Amino acid sequence: MTMADQDSVSGRVKSIFFQNPNNFYKILLLEITATTIQWPDAEIVVTGSFGDIKEDETYTFTGKVIDHPKYGNQFQADNYHVDRPTNKQGLVKYLSSDKFPGIGPKTAERIVEALGVDAIDQIIQDPKSLQGLGLNANKRAALIENLKANMGMEQVIIGLNDYGFSSNLAARIYQQYQTDALEVIQENPYKLIGDIEGIGFKRADQIAAHLNIAPDSPVRIEGGIIDTLQTMTDGNGDTFVQLEHLLDETIRLLQSARNVAIAPQAVADGIVQLAKANQVVADGKKVYPKRLFDAEWQIAEQLKALMADQEAVSDKAFKQALKTVEHNNDITYDDTQKKAIETAMKEPLFLLTGGPGTGKTTVINGIVQVYATLNDVSLDVNHYTDEPFPIMLAAPTGRAAKRMTETTSLPAGTIHRLLGLAVDTQDFEPKELPDGLLIIDEMSMVDTYLFRTLLNSIHAHIKVILVGDKDQLPSVGPGQVFADLLRSGVLPSQELTHIHRQDQASSIIPLAHDVNAGYLPDDILTPKVDRSFFPCAPDQIGDVITQVIQRAAKKFKPADMQVLAPMYRGIAGIDALNPLIQTLLNPKKSAQTKEVTFGDKVYRIGDKVLQLVNNPEQNVFNGEIGIIEGINDAKHAESKTDELIISFDGNELTYKRSDWTKFTLAYATSIHKAQGSEFELVILPLTMQSQRMLKRNLLYTAITRAKHFLILVGDPRAFSVAAEAVADNRHTSLIERLQDVIGGSAQSPPDSAPEVTQPPTDYRLTPSLVRSQSIDPLIGLNGLTPMKRAVQEEKA
Numbered sequence: 001m002t003m004a005d006q007d008s009v010s011g012r013v014k015s016i017f018f019q020n021p022n023n024f025y026k027i028l029l030l031e032i033t034a035t036t037i038q039w040p041d042a043e044i045v046v047t048g049s050f051g052d053i054k055e056d057e058t059y060t061f062t063g064k065v066i067d068h069p070k071y072g073n074q075f076q077a078d079n080y081h082v083d084r085p086t087n088k089q090g091l092v093k094y095l096s097s098d099k100f101p102g103i104g105p106k107t108a109e110r111i112v113e114a115l116g117v118d119a120i121d122q123i124i125q126d127p128k129s130l131q132g133l134g135l136n137a138n139k140r141a142a143l144i145e146n147l148k149a150n151m152g153m154e155q156v157i158i159g160l161n162d163y164g165f166s167s168n169l170a171a172r173i174y175q176q177y178q179t180d181a182l183e184v185i186q187e188n189p190y191k192l193i194g195d196i197e198g199i200g201f202k203r204a205d206q207i208a209a210h211l212n213i214a215p216d217s218p219v220r221i222e223g224g225i226i227d228t229l230q231t232m233t234d235g236n237g238d239t240f241v242q243l244e245h246l247l248d249e250t251i252r253l254l255q256s257a258r259n260v261a262i263a264p265q266a267v268a269d270g271i272v273q274l275a276k277a278n279q280v281v282a283d284g285k286k287v288y289p290k291r292l293f294d295a296e297w298q299i300a301e302q303l304k305a306l307m308a309d310q311e312a313v314s315d316k317a318f319k320q321a322l323k324t325v326e327h328n329n330d331i332t333y334d335d336t337q338k339k340a341i342e343t344a345m346k347e348p349l350f351l352l353t354g355g356p357g358t359g360k361t362t363v364i365n366g367i368v369q370v371y372a373t374l375n376d377v378s379l380d381v382n383h384y385t386d387e388p389f390p391i392m393l394a395a396p397t398g399r400a401a402k403r404m405t406e407t408t409s410l411p412a413g414t415i416h417r418l419l420g421l422a423v424d425t426q427d428f429e430p431k432e433l434p435d436g437l438l439i440i441d442e443m444s445m446v447d448t449y450l451f452r453t454l455l456n457s458i459h460a461h462i463k464v465i466l467v468g469d470k471d472q473l474p475s476v477g478p479g480q481v482f483a484d485l486l487r488s489g490v491l492p493s494q495e496l497t498h499i500h501r502q503d504q505a506s507s508i509i510p511l512a513h514d515v516n517a518g519y520l521p522d523d524i525l526t527p528k529v530d531r532s533f534f535p536c537a538p539d540q541i542g543d544v545i546t547q548v549i550q551r552a553a554k555k556f557k558p559a560d561m562q563v564l565a566p567m568y569r570g571i572a573g574i575d576a577l578n579p580l581i582q583t584l585l586n587p588k589k590s591a592q593t594k595e596v597t598f599g600d601k602v603y604r605i606g607d608k609v610l611q612l613v614n615n616p617e618q619n620v621f622n623g624e625i626g627i628i629e630g631i632n633d634a635k636h637a638e639s640k641t642d643e644l645i646i647s648f649d650g651n652e653l654t655y656k657r658s659d660w661t662k663f664t665l666a667y668a669t670s671i672h673k674a675q676g677s678e679f680e681l682v683i684l685p686l687t688m689q690s691q692r693m694l695k696r697n698l699l700y701t702a703i704t705r706a707k708h709f710l711i712l713v714g715d716p717r718a719f720s721v722a723a724e725a726v727a728d729n730r731h732t733s734l735i736e737r738l739q740d741v742i743g744g745s746a747q748s749p750p751d752s753a754p755e756v757t758q759p760p761t762d763y764r765l766t767p768s769l770v771r772s773q774s775i776d777p778l779i780g781l782n783g784l785t786p787m788k789r790a791v792q793e794e795k796a
């Protein structure tokens with residue numbers, strides 16, 4: 001980017017009309033002193049992202065004149081700088097002014113002689129340039145400090161722009177390092193990788209190349225190691241990486257990014273250096289990011305401390321309380337449920353796991369009521385005006401928390417809310433929690449970091465109950481905390497196995513249990529009142545889903561029906577299905593229909609969207625589904641960029657265009673993202689194209705998302721492959737840590753994946769059937785369906 005071929009305007013800022021507090025966007029009025037453009041007036045409106053513009057100061061802006069649809073011609077600036085002395089004399093005077101105490105005319109002259117008219121830029125960009133000019137370290141530091149303060153942050157922003165960062169990224173980088181930003185980057189551009197979201201190795205490496213950092217320099221190699229370790233742990237959910245694997249992957253990254261040979265020894269040395277600097281921990285052949293290594297140890301230590309606080313509950317008192325609760329609720333708990341409630345009362349910490357319909361909610365309610373009875377605690381929230389409610393219910397997502405409230409009739413919130421986490425799970429001031437009972441539901445979704453933070457925030461006088469389904473997919477973030485806690489064998493736990501749900505007609509829960517046991521029932525293709533199977537080829541999935549949705553839309557709201565798929569890509573993938581379903585459920589009705597495009601996506605009011613990142617500050621989490629309620633175009637929006645208003649269960653949030661990467665269409669979502677949510681109707685297409693992804697816990701999690709109806713679509717082989725394939729365990733050390741710290745012996749590890757057998761039939765619908773309107777999602781009411789016949793005909 002050269003400034004020479006750009007237009008510029010210089011002048012005094014008369015007033016700043018508008019500045020967005022969230023980014024650097026500003027609109028200002030400039031009194032022109034010099035310009036390269038043809039401009040009839042003495043003043044001009046200038047817009048752009050500027051750091052620290054002051055009224056009455058003079059600046060030069062480079063950019064171009066644009067014709068704004070509403071405001072007419074104005075100057076859109078890409079870059080700007082404060083007008084400063086442009087000759088040596090002026091600069092000496094400026095530097096020796098009382099803005100810079102300690103610098104007299106002599107020193108100022110020496111600086112200008114040595115560095116020239118752009119001395120200020122040089123000093124700010126490279127403080128070392130002041131060395132050898134007769135200033136002692138203190139004076140040098142003071143001058144740099146004052147220059148930065150006087151030049152404001154625009155220097156930094158301009159410097160960042162020169163590195164090619166958009167104003168958005170520049171703003172984020174500035175927020176992180178303030179006026180040190182340029183030095184940090186010059187010293188080690190790879191530091192950006194860990195510190196700034198949205199900057200990966202490739203980007204940092206480009207800057208490094210620009211700064212002439214050699215391809216085999218230690219900072220680069222260490223940057224590559226950190227990035228690889230982060231990608232591998234975040235990507236696979238592991239908490240450590242095997243040394244050889246890390247070496248190989250790091251070398252691959254370093255070599256591919258700059259096409260250069262890297263010696264394995266150099267990477268090994270880098271790991272040693274990083275270990276010395278406490279950024280990674282190498283334990284034998286395992287290499288951990290320091291944060292994860294610490295987190296696993298802390299979890300074990302904290303659980304030990306929690307377990308030490310034994311509270312005596314007599315058998316007699318417990319039995320009495322249980323009887324009262326059973327009587328009040330007109331229920332008889334089964335023996336396992338009783339045992340669960342008893343252990344929960346007698347132990348300071350208790351883990352409860354079970355599949356759908358086994359009574360987890362029933363036991364949670366039992367635990368709450370027996371606890372209240374034993375401790376003489378009122379369960380009426382209205383009795384707690386001055387003191388906090390001692391029953392704390394929380395879940396990792398807003399949706400799961402909402403379900404907890406519905407099933408217990410007690411207040412529940414997200415774990416983040418409970419702890420007062422404003423930012424994501426690091427560095428925060430924990431909220432003081434009262435003595436009492438804490439129940440966390442959907443524990444399988446809690447990752448290593450969040451669990452560590454949770455444990456760090458609670459104290460020994462809190463009784464902790466962790467509830468979940470260990471067979472579901474593990475958390476999105478690293479670790480498989482709940483499964484590890486259970487498998488460690490050193491913590492009080494109970495698994496519920498008996499299915500209590502009385503509904504004879506329901507076939508979804510038995511199907512889930514069959515899948516969890518590793519097989520599909522014989523009648524998987526037979527239509528039931530609440531589930532059906534449409535076997536078809538991958539290229540027919542779009543058609544079949546179209547027909548299913550057209551029929552289902554007559555009965556269900558879009559929010560209540562959900563397509564879940566294992567993969568984004570491919571003809572049956574999420575990316576292909578979303579626009580298809582969007583056209584069915586929320587089409588562009590007329591030329592007047594308001595819509596905005598973002599990349600290859602179109603958004604309209606009424607669209608169902610999926611949040612992709614955690615935003616605890618606004619109480620919205622990765623995986624939550626919202627509805628677009630409004631579209632503000634840039635002209636009318638306060639931020640002067642297009643905005644979408646999205647409502648997440650009534651929590652209305654505004655997303656500027658720059659934040660639109662934080663959500664996507666949600667008509668079809670991944671099964672991972674649906675963890676913790678349930679839907680009236682789930683449509684689940686599987687094909688052999690996603691064979692790599694097909695695992696038992698994936699299929700099981702998908703099926704258990706369906707509350708009342710389940711439509712299976714695609715290749716029956718894919719379903720049986722999924723049911724049979726046990727997912728690999730994540731690489732974690734939590735079990736070891738727990739056994740080390742708390743003691744005891746491990747239970748035997750789960751069986752390894754059995755061999756997968758594939759049924760021979762190839763399923764393909766006849767084209768006429770795919771086109772016909774006879775696909776009824778709520779089949780089974782009148783015997784054989786066309787689909788079933790189609791399959792039989794094909795087989796014959």
Ligand SMILES: Nc1ncnc2c1ncn2[C@@H]1O[C@H](COP(=O)(O)OP(=O)(O)OP(=O)(O)O)[C@@H](O)[C@H]1O
Pocket residue numbers: 331332333334337354355356357358359360361362363500501502
């Ligand atoms: N001991 C019992 N006696 C009678 N009914 C029971 C008993 N335990 C559970 N149930 C009933 O079984 C059904 C399923 O129980 P519950 O909702 O507690 O299971 P869950 O594990 O929470 O299921 P999900 O995870 O699917 O919500 C409920 O209708 C509940 O009332």
